[in-house]
Amino acid sequence: MIEIYVDDVWKIYRGGVIALRSVSFRLYGxxxxxxxxxxxxxxxxLIRVMDGEISPSKGYISINGMTPDEARLKGLFGVMPQxxxxxxxxxxxxxxxxxxxxxxxxxxxxxxxxxxxxxxxxxxxxxxxxxxxxxxxxxxxxxxxxxxxxxxxxxxxxxxxxxxxxxxxxxxxxxxxxxxxxxxxxxxxxxxxxxxxxxxxxxxxxxxxxxxxxxxxxxxxxNRLGYRYRVKIKLVSNKYIDALPIDRYSYRDSEIEAFVRSDDELIKIMRFIEMYREYIADFSIDRPSLEESYIEVLRFGESS
Structure with missing residues (x-):
């Protein structure tokens, strides 16, 4: 089984361009x-440092206890560049x-x-x-x-x-x-x-x-998004919108977009839809995508 250990790796190119800043992680299994x-x-x-093509400016990389150069000589790497x-x-x-x-x-x-x-x-x-x-x-x-x-x-x-x-x-x-x-x-x-x-x-x-x-x-x-389901409800009338059983939602152009944190909340939403179905034209349920969560992480990175 492969173990990759990256510890406090920096890469600074000529001109002071910092490509990697104190990157650390462990992969095993x-x-x-x-x-x-x-x-x-x-x-x-990071890939070029890990596969031994270039050396880090600072830090340490171990591949099953070997340096990247040693691992490369043993034929452990297969590389597909972009x-x-x-x-x-x-x-x-x-x-x-x-x-x-x-x-x-x-x-x-x-x-x-x-x-x-x-x-x-x-x-x-x-x-x-x-x-x-x-x-x-x-x-x-x-x-x-x-x-x-x-x-x-x-x-x-x-x-x-x-x-x-x-x-x-x-x-x-x-x-x-x-x-x-x-x-x-x-x-x-x-x-x-x-x-x-x-x-x-x-x-x-x-x-x-x-x-x-x-x-x-x-x-x-x-989970970084903070919700597990997204429910869209198209309303015929907004007469009972205040009865919506969750607090995380947006309302625009007669459509509710609800952000549901748990299965229990989803059940409450389904009961709401059943109770007020005569005021609801349509609804849909989906899960957030990995890419949406990734974008949220990037937004957090920008604000940090």
Missing amino acids: ERLVILAGPNGAGKTS EAQLHEYLSVREYLYYLALIKGLRFGEARKEVNRLIEDFMLSDYADKKIVYLSGGYKKRVLLAQAFIGSPQILFLDEPTVGLDPEMRMRMWSIVMDYLKKYDAIAILVTHYLDEVKEYADRVLVLYRGSLIFNGTTKDLI
């Missing part, structure tokens, strides 16, 4: 970790085979690994085409496939689903989660599409201006 934050928050810098310079004069098969050899796989192992990745990532029809002729979406698939070469135990995936069609997005998450379970691995995912992976994520880390402003489960993040 998680499968999928979301790393979120607005552009310029420090997400890419953008990378592919060797576009090579075919997809040649490119993946080349990377497999660089990672230390033997010729036969490399061929087997490449064939598996081509099938998993639906690249069979394009395997022998030069990368330069692929669309942006297919180049993205190649970037994603390269992260899995050599069965690394730690995956760093930077916006992996951008540019992918819905079928490939669903297949990708199935591949990733099966892989993490099979190899007892962990994936650290940079994404702005939090709700896409809320069913899979064990932990969410939110960076804002280089500082870690949230570290918790998806449930913890949703």
Whole structure:
């Protein structure tokens, strides 16, 4: 099982630009970790420090008791950058085979690994085409496939689903989660599409201006909103609006938007709807999204 320990990590670039400010957290036993934050928050810098591409200006990182450089030499990392310079004069098969050899796989192992990745990532029809002729979406698939070469135990995936069609997005998450379970691995995912992976994520880390402003489960993040349900009630008449059994709601254009904290409050709202149904044209119930909760955390970060 992988343990990642990040302790008081700073990254200051030339000119005094602070990318990371005293970032600390521990990961142990998680499968999928979301790393979120607005552009310029420090997400890419944190990944580059964790995978040993760059050194922190201050602080300490341990990967199963090793430095990132030591973990990299052991082949623990698989990295999918958001953008990378592919060797576009090579075919997809040649490119993946080349990377497999660089990672230390033997010729036969490399061929087997490449064939598996081509099938998993639906690249069979394009395997022998030069990368330069692929669309942006297919180049993205190649970037994603390269992260899995050599069965690394730690995956760093930077916006992996951008540019992918819905079928490939669903297949990708199935591949990733099966892989993490099979190899007892962990994936650290940079994404702005939090709700896409809320069913899979064990932990969410939110960076804002280089500082870690949230570290918790998806449930913890949703709870930051302070309500569990949102009920919208379209009124025919506002005659009995004062009888609404909760105090957190807004009223505009004959519509109530109620923010319900608990199941008990939801039951009270449903009783209200039943009691005054002749004055109600329609109603709907939904749960707050992970992205709404994330935005609320960012607002708190801005005000701190």
